[in-house]
Amino acid sequence: MKFDTPATSNPIDQMKVIGKATTRIEGPLKTTGQAPYAYEHHTAVPNQAYGVVVGSAIAKGRIASMDLEVAQAAPGVLAIVTAANAGKLGKGKYNTAKLLGGPEIEHYHQAVALVVAQTFEQARAAAELVKVDYVRAKGVFDLAATRDSAKQTKEMPDTVHGDFEGAFAAAPVQLDATYTTPDQAHAMMEPFASMAAWDGDKLTVWTSNQMIDWSVTDLATTLGIPKKNVRLISPYIGGGFGGKLFIRCDAVLAALGARLAGRPVKVALARPLMFNNSTHRPATIQRIRIGATADGKITAMAHEGWSGDLPGGKVERASQPSQLLYAGENRRVSMRLSTLNLPEGNAMRAPGEAPGMMALEIAMDEMAEKLKIDPVEFRIFNDTQVDPVNTQRSFSQRRLIECLRTGTERFGWSSRQAQPGAQREGRWLIGQGMAVAFRNNLLVKSGARVRLNDQGIVTVETDMTDIGTGSYTIIAQTAAEMMGVTLDKVLVRLGDSSFPVSAGSGGQFGGNCSTSGVYAACVKLRAAVAQRLGMKPDEATFADGEVSTGDRRVPLQEAARGGELVAEDSIEFAELSKIFQQSTFGAHFVEVAVDSATGETRVRRMLAVCAAGRILNPTSARSQVIGAMTMGVGAALMEELAVDKRLGFFVNHDLAGYEVPVHADIPHQEVIFLEEDDPVSSPMKAKGVGELGICGVSAAIANAVYNATGIRVRDYPITLDKMLDKLPPMI
Numbered sequence: 238m239k240f241d242t243p244a245t246s247n248p249i250d251q252m253k254v255i256g257k258a259t260t261r262i263e264g265p266l267k268t269t270g271q272a273p274y275a276y277e278h279h280t281a282v283p284n285q286a287y288g289v290v291v292g293s294a295i296a297k298g299r300i301a302s303m304d305l306e307v308a309q310a311a312p313g314v315l316a317i318v319t320a321a322n323a324g325k326l327g328k329g330k331y332n333t334a335k336l337l338g339g340p341e342i343e344h345y346h347q348a349v350a351l352v353v354a355q356t357f358e359q360a361r362a363a364a365e366l367v368k369v370d371y372v373r374a375k376g377v378f379d380l381a382a383t384r385d386s387a388k389q390t391k392e393m394p395d396t397v398h399g400d401f402e403g404a405f406a407a408a409p410v411q412l413d414a415t416y417t418t419p420d421q422a423h424a425m426m427e428p429f430a431s432m433a434a435w436d437g438d439k440l441t442v443w444t445s446n447q448m449i450d451w452s453v454t455d456l457a458t459t460l461g462i463p464k465k466n467v468r469l470i471s472p473y474i475g476g477g478f479g480g481k482l483f484i485r486c487d488a489v490l491a492a493l494g495a496r497l498a499g500r501p502v503k504v505a506l507a508r509p510l511m512f513n514n515s516t517h518r519p520a521t522i523q524r525i526r527i528g529a530t531a532d533g534k535i536t537a538m539a540h541e542g543w544s545g546d547l548p549g550g551k552v553e554r555a556s557q558p559s560q561l562l563y564a565g566e567n568r569r570v571s572m573r574l575s576t577l578n579l580p581e582g583n584a585m586r587a588p589g590e591a592p593g594m595m596a597l598e599i600a601m602d603e604m605a606e607k608l609k610i611d612p613v614e615f616r617i618f619n620d621t622q623v624d625p626v627n628t629q630r631s632f633s634q635r636r637l638i639e640c641l642r643t644g645t646e647r648f649g650w651s652s653r654q655a656q657p658g659a660q661r662e663g664r665w666l667i668g669q670g671m672a673v674a675f676r677n678n679l680l681v682k683s684g685a686r687v688r689l690n691d692q693g694i695v696t697v698e699t700d701m702t703d704i705g706t707g708s709y710t711i712i713a714q715t716a717a718e719m720m721g722v723t724l725d726k727v728l729v730r731l732g733d734s735s736f737p738v739s740a741g742s743g744g745q746f747g748g749n750c751s752t753s754g755v756y757a758a759c760v761k762l763r764a765a766v767a768q769r770l771g772m773k774p775d776e777a778t779f780a781d782g783e784v785s786t787g788d789r790r791v792p793l794q795e796a797a798r799g800g801e802l803v804a805e806d807s808i809e810f811a812e813l814s815k816i817f818q819q820s821t822f823g824a825h826f827v828e829v830a831v832d833s834a835t836g837e838t839r840v841r842r843m844l845a846v847c848a849a850g851r852i853l854n855p856t857s858a859r860s861q862v863i864g865a866m867t868m869g870v871g872a873a874l875m876e877e878l879a880v881d882k883r884l885g886f887f888v889n890h891d892l893a894g895y896e897v898p899v900h901a902d903i904p905h906q907e908v909i910f911l912e913e914d915d916p917v918s919s920p921m922k923a924k925g926v927g928e929l930g931i932c933g934v935s936a937a938i939a940n941a942v943y944n945a946t947g948i949r950v951r952d953y954p955i956t957l958d959k960m961l962d963k964l965p966p967m968i
Contacts, residue, residue: 238756238757238760238806238807238808238809238920239809239811240753240808240809240810240811240813240919240920241811241812241813242813243813243916243917244916244919244920244922245916247920248718248719248763248779249715249718249719249756249920249921249922250922251718251780252718253718253780254714254717254718254723254724255714255715255718255851255853255921256851256852256853256854256855257714257854257855258854258855258856259710259714259724259854259856259857260710260856261707261709261710261856261857262709262710262713262724262729263473263703263709263710267473272472272473273472273473274427274430274445274473274474274475275427275430275431275432275443275444275445275471275474275505276428276430276432276503276505278432278443278470281432281434281443281501282432282434282441282501283501284500284501285432285500285501285502285503286315286353286354286355286360286494286495286498286500286501286502286503287353287354287355287356287357287359287360287502287503287504288318288351288352288353288360288490288491288494288502288503288504289351289352289354289357289360289361289363289364289504289507290348290350290351290364290486290487290490290504290506290507290510290514291348291349291350291351291352291364291367291369292345292346292347292348292349292510292513292514293338293342293344293345293346293347293348293349293369293371294345294369294371295342295345295371295373295884295885296342296344296345296376296378296578296579296884296885296886297342297343297344297373297374297375297376297578297885298342298371298372298373298374299340299341299342299371299372299374300338300339300340300342300349300369300370300371300372301370301371301372302369302370303319303321303339303349303350303367303368303369303370304367304368304369305317305319305350305367307366307368308352308363308364308366308367309363311354311359311362311363311366312354312359312362312363313354313355313356313359313360313363314352314353314354314359314360314363315353315354315355315498315500316353316494316497316498317350317351317352317353317363317367318337318350318351318353318490318493318494318497319337319339319349319350320337320338320339320340320349321339322497323337323493324461325461326459326460326461326489327458327459327460327461328458328459329454329455329456329458329459329483329484330451330454330455330458331451331452331455331482331483331484332455332483332484332485332581333546333547333549333550333551333581333583334347334547334580334581335347336348336459336484336485336486336489336490337349337486337489337490337493342371343547343548343578344513344547344578344579344580344581344885345513345579345580345884345885345886345887346510346512346513346514346580346886346890347514348486348490348514349369350364350367350369351490351493351494351504352364352367353494353497353498353502376577376578376885377575377576377577377578378577378578378579378880378881378882378883378884378885379577379880379882380519380520380522380543380544380545380575380577381522383545383575383576383577384522384543384573384575386575387543387545387573387574387575388573388574388575389571389572389573389574390551390552390572390573390574392551392552392554393552393554393557393571393572395569395570395571396560396568396569396570396571396626397568397569398566398567398568398569398625398626399566399567399568400567401537401538401539401567401568401569403567404528404536404537404566404567405526405528405536405537405539405567406528407528407536408528408529408530408536408537409529409530409531410528410529410530410531410604410607410608411526411527411528411529412525412526412527412528412600412603412604412607413524413525413526414524414525414599414600414603414951415522415523415524415525415951416522416523416524416525416595416596416599416600416951416952416953417520417521417522417523417951417952417953418520418521418523418555418592418595418596418872418953419520419876419877419878419953419954420517420518420519420520420579420582420877420878420880420887421517421518421585421872421876421877421878422511422512422517422518422876422878422887422895423476423477423478423479423480423515423516423517423518423585424892424895424897425475425476425477425478425480425481426475426476427445427474427475427476428445428505428506428507428508428511429445429480429481429485429486429487429505429506429511429514429515430444430445430487430503430504430505430506431443431444431445431487431488431491431492431503431504431505432444432491432501432502432503432504433488433491433492433494433495433501433502433503434495434501435492435495435496438462438466439466439468440456440460440462440466440467440468440492441468441469441470442456442467442468442469442470442488442491442492443470443471444469444470444471444484444487444488445471445474445475445477445481446469446471446474446477446481446482446483446484446488446702447474447477447479447481447482447702447704447741447742447743448482448483448702448741448742448743449469449471449700449702449732449733449734449738449739449741450700450734450738450739450741451482451483451741452469452483452484452488453467453468453469453734455483455484456469456484456488456489456492459484459489460489460492460493467734468733468734468735469733469734470732470733470734471702471732471733472703472730472731472732472733473703473732474702474703474704474705474732474742475705476704476705477704477742478585478586478704478868479516479583479584479585479586479588479743480515480516480517480583480584480585481704482583482584482741482743483516483583485506485514485515486506486514487504487505487506490504491503491504508891508892509890509891510890511890512580512878512887512889512890512891512895513580513886513887513890514580515580515581516580516581516582516583516584516585517580517581517582517583517585517878517887518553518582518585518588518591518592519544519545519546519553519579519582520544520545520880521542521543521544521553521555521592521593521596522542522543522544523540523541523542523543523555523556523592523593523596523597524539524540524541524542525538525539525540525541525559525596525597525600526538526539527539527600527601527604528567529604529608531608533605533608533610533614533615533618533619534618534619535563535564535565535619536565536566536567537565537567537568538559538563538565538567538568538569539568539569539570540556540558540559540569540570540571540593540596540597541556541569541570541571541572541573542555542556542571542572542573542593543572543573543574543575544572544573544574544575544582545574545575545576545577545579545582546574546575546576546577546581546582546583547576547577547578547579547580547581547582548576550574550576550581550582550583551574551582551583552572552573552574553572553582553588553589553592554572554588554589554593555572555589555592555593555596556570556571556572556593557570557572557589557590557593558589558590558593558594558597558675558932559593559597560625560626561624561625561675561677561818561820562597562673562675563601563616563619563620563621563625564619564620564621564625565619565625566625568625568626578885579880579885579886579887580886580887584743584744586865586868586927586928586931587676587745587865587928587929587931587932590675590676590677590928590932591872591928591931591932591935594672594673594674594675594932594933594935594936595872595873595935595936595939595953596936596951597936598672598673598933598936598937598940599936599939599940599949599951601615601616601672601673602670602672602936602940602943603949611655612671612940613641613645613650613671616637616641616673617638617641617642620635620637620638621635622635623818624818630815630816630817630818631817631818632817632818632819632820633813633817633818633819633915633917633918634848634850634913634915634917635820635822636822636848636911636913637673637675637822637824637848639848639911640673640674640822640823640824640846640847640848640911641671641673641824641846643824643846643909643911644671644824644825644826644844644846644909645826647826647844647846647907647909648669648671648826648844650669650671650826653669653944654944655944657943657944657945657946657947658945658946658947658965660945661833662830664832664833664834664967665830665831665832665833666830666831666832666833666945666946666964666965667828667829667830667841667945668828668829668830668831668941668942668943668944668945668946669826669827669828669829669941669944670826670827670829670936670937670938670939670940670941670942670943670944671824671825671826671827671937671940672824672825672933672934672936672937672940673822673823673824673825673933674821674822674823674824674825674845674847674929674930674932674933674934675820675821675822675823675929675932675933676745676820676821676925676928676929676932677819677820677821678745678746678749678819678820678821678850678915678918678924678925679744679745679746679925680746680749680750680810680814680819680918680919681740681741681744681746681750681810682738682740682750682754682807682808682809682810683699683701683738683739683740683750683751683753683754683807683808684699684737684738684739684754684757684758684805684806684807684808685697685698685699685701685712685736685737685739685751685754685755685757685758685805685806685807686698686699686736686737686758686803686804686805687716687720687755687758687759687761687762687803687804687805688801688802688803689720689762689766689793689794689796689797689801689802689803690794690797690801691794691797691798691801692794693722693726693782693792693793693794693797694726694727694728695716695717695720695722695726695727695728695762696727696728696729696730697712697713697716697727697728697729697730697755697758698730698733698736698737699712699730699731699736699737699739699751699754699755700731700732700733700734700736700737700738700739700741701731701732701739701740701741701742701747701751701754702731702732702741702742702747703731703732703742704742705864706742706747706748706857706861706927707748707854707856707857707858707860707861708731708742708747708748708751709729709731710854710857711748711752711853711854711857712729712731712751712752712755713727713729714853714854715752715755715756715759715853715921716729716755716759719755719756719759719760719762719763719779720759720762720763720779720793721778721779721780721781721782721783721784721793722782722793723782726782737754737758737805737807738807739751739754740754744925744928745821745924745925745926745927745928745929746925747925747927748853748923748925748926748927749850749918749919749921749923749924749925750808750919752853752921752923753808753919753920753921754806754807754808756808756920756921757806757807757808757920758804758805758806758807759804760806761804761805761806762802762803762804763777763779764804765796765802765804766779766784766793766796766802767784767786769796769799769802770784770791770795770796772784772786772789773786779793784796808919808920810919813917817917819915819917819918819924821847821848821849821850821924821925821926821929822847822848822849822929823845823846823847823848823849823929823930823932823933824845824846824933825843825844825845825866825869825933825934825937826843826844826845826937827840827842827843827844827934827937827938827940827941828840828841828842828843828941829841829938829941829942829945830945831942831945831946831960831964833964833965833966833967834964834967835957835961836957836958836959836960836961836964837957838874838938838942838955838957839902839904840870840874840902840903840904840938841904842904842905842906842907843866843870843904843905843906843907843934844906844907844908844909845862845863845866845906845907845908845909845930845934846908846909846911847862847908847909847910847911847926847929847930848910848911848913849910849913849923849924849925849926849929850913850914850915850918850921850922850923850924851913851914851915851921851922851923851924852910852923852926853921853923855910858908858910858926859908859910861926861927861930862908862926862927862929862930863906863908863930864927864930865927865928865929865930865931865934866906866930866931866934867898867903867906868898868931868934869930869931869933869934869935869937869938870898870902870903870934870935870938871896871897871898872931872934872935872953872954873934873935873936873938873939873953873954873955874898874902874938874954874955874956875896875897875898875954875956876895876896876897876954877889877895877953877954878890878895879894908930910926935953938955939953939955942955942960946960946963946964946965947963947965948960948963948964
């Protein structure tokens with residue numbers, strides 16, 4: 238199905254199932270332990286062995302020698318995979334680093350061997366016996382030190398509009414400030430894990446992966462085998478946040494280990510290995526300059542950023558939001574990439590916008606203060622309904638002002654004290670802050686297959702994944718709405734490369750695009766049902782388990798009496814995304830309390846107001862937003878991968894040293910969804926929301942901390958050591 242004109246009325250608009258708050262249909266399986274995650278397919282194939290990864294002890298250099306003799310003789314050892322016996326390995330499209338190192342080493346904890354044994358304990362013990370001698374080479378590990386030599390990249394060319402330098406110099410009110418965000422880890426609950434089994438030249442891998450088709454392609458390329466010979470299965474995923482968009486060493490080494498050992502092998506990365514072996518959100522440096530008239534109109538904006546990655550890596554597009562978010566005739570937006578020998582930097586929840594908004598939305602508050610304008614009103618004054626650079630292109634929907642107005646009323650913004658440090662409760666300094674949320678709406682082709690049997694059961698098959706976002710449920714709701722049945726009549730099967738290729742889970746495009754693919758397949762199935770029942774497809778109504786036209790009503794399952802009906806289709810998005818700018822918007826409001834003696838910061842309440850198209854399931858959508866808000870708290874106050882700039886690795890590579898929010902850190906969270914349908918986005922009239930929820934949260938907290946203390950922290954995370962010597966005296 239080609240989606241090339243704005244959606245008007247269609248069967249999905251009945252809203253009998255879609256749009257209703259619905260608990261997850263796979264919830265009982267997960268809460269009772271019946272949903273198998275990647276390492277838990279214990280009965281999928283017999284005779285499973287266990288692999289343990291050996292990671293490099295250096296960040297850059299080469300392996301001089303590797304002594305495997307003692308390890309090979311250890312109890313239970315079946316095989317040891319190294320670059321020397323793995324055969325020629327290719328490099329997939331989506332991985333910057335090689336997934337099996339040797340003899341050259343590209344980063345710390347790059348996999349250099351896999352020890353396979355009868356039991357996990359035997360494999361782990363033998364892995365400790367692998368002796369590797371390295372020749373260390375000099376590496377580059379400090380982003381700030383490479384700032385001047387960083388290069389422009391083709392994936393993010395500079396945006397230059399008007400005369401920024403002239404307009405900025407002429408602006409009566411100016412801001413020029415630099416902000417930094419640190420390297421951050423995904424820290425998802427489920428580790429990277431895979432089990433691989435060969436049947437002749439056919440490979441099946443049970444894994445934890447967000448993008449099935451991407452990873453089938455990359456795994457086949459890496460192993461040098463035809464794509465048709467690879468099957469990936471990933472029905473349940475315990476969190477990904479972008480870290481599982483691509484295959485990692487667990488999948489490749491499980492396949493290599495299974496081939497060498499002659500039996501199925503399962504591999505899970507230990508938590509301390511994950512931080513340096515897998516991808517992370519790279520650190521950024523961001524310089525923001527804003528010029529405005531005395532009454533608050535922005536006339537010049539420059540957002541220049543720097544990030545680093547391995548050779549051949551990609552830049553973190555942190556400055557990207559400044560291309561679209563606020564009005565302003567003169568603009569410069571750029572990113573520069575440094576070559577670093579740290580572990581691979583790549584996508585993490587809302588790549589680009591999340592770290593970019595951490596800086597931009599502090600800068601907007603700083604500018605509002607210079608202008609003596611309320612920060613909400615300053616943003617409203619500089620809103621735009623068109624692309625600031627391409628003014629011929631309007632936003633399909635842009636209800637940012639409504640988000641801000643709704644938030645100020647619900648949060649009680651009018652009672653905020655504009656003067657920093659003016660609110661106290663005993664030893665606690667109280668402050669309120671806000672920030673805009675912004676994330677582009679991405680559109681990706683997505684397909685599905687739908688079956689109807691003679692029991693009236695509708696089965697949906699697509700390689701779409703569920704990373705905790707509720708994909709199972711919104712896909713079931715879509716099929717139920719389209720086919721006129723209740724949810725208990727829908728069976729959803731996901732995460733298998735033998736199913737039609739979907740959008741996958743990433744970029745907050747998964748929900749909208751995958752349900753649109755199911756919609757397209759259901760349109761075909763409805764036509765097949767009507768034809769078999771002797772009805773005209775465009776006149777048939779599907780409701781309450783029946784198909785009707787005029788006075789004739791037939792149970793849906795009657796259409797399958799002569800055999801199962803099957804329909805398959807995909808949604809393809811045409812030129813609408815070029816005609817209209819499609820984005821999601823929101824506003825975050827936060828209240829914090831800062832201990833005036835210790836600098837301890839506690840978040841007390843949070844509010845998010847979101848405009849993100851039709852909300853397909855308010856229950857799971859709210860869950861996504863509060864989860865994103867929680868990640869925003871972590872990014873603001875505690876998350877930071879500490880870089881050893883001498884040896885080139887993340888020192889705090891476990892959950893003892895890398896802090897993330899826990900229940901005690903998170904207060905009352907409120908989420909408001911504006912009622913919105915976006916007919917330009919898709920037939921579902923929906924957009925993404927799972928990443929919108931994190932964008933701007935950290936800046937809202939930073940702004941609240943400033944309002945409480947008068948201390949402006951521009952280098953995340955906002956830890957107490959950055960405030961202790963600046964706190965006002967206790968009363």
